[in-house]
Amino acid sequence: MKMRKAKFGIGDIVRHKILPFRGVVFDVDPEFANSEEWWNAIPLEIRPSKDQPFYHLLAENEETEYVAYVSEQNLEEDDSDMPLRNPQINQIFVVESGGHYKPRMNFAH
Incomplete structure (x- = not known):
């Protein structure tokens, strides 16, 4: 299989194109x-x-927070500027001004 370059990177906020999360x-x-x-x-x-x-997303919908695994074709950039509430975010990211998410230095895969 030919691999493509990822459209989104670590810390990017995205939304599902079909499902409400x-x-x-x-x-x-x-x-x-x-x-x-x-x-x-x-x-x-x-x-x-x-x-x-x-x-791999720290995802949320109106009802709950969870981890999701989603194909690139089903994602698009989320430009709503609404903060995310998933409690795991603070374990992995530092939230910078403007709502950008930067990985913590001690986080490893």
């Missing part, structure tokens, strides 16, 4: 790197291709 990127896989069980659970008609970057 948003989050901050805390890790990037250059191509799909989850289980086949996870992959097969996605309905075939909306299953994304594996040969694209996949993003």
Whole structure:
């Protein structure tokens, strides 16, 4: 598989194009790197291709906060300027002025 350059980076705030959630990127896989069980659970008609970057997000919707694994094709930049509330953000990031998220120096994958 030919790997593509990731569109989003660590600390970028993104939102899902179809589902109602948003989050901050805390890790990037250059191509799909989850289980086949996870992959097969996605309905075939909306299953994304594996040969694209996949993003680990500290995600949230109106009801809860969680970790999400999302293909690049399903994400777009979130420019809402609304703060994120996921409590894990402060473990991984320092929130800078303007709402930018910078990884803490002691955080490692």
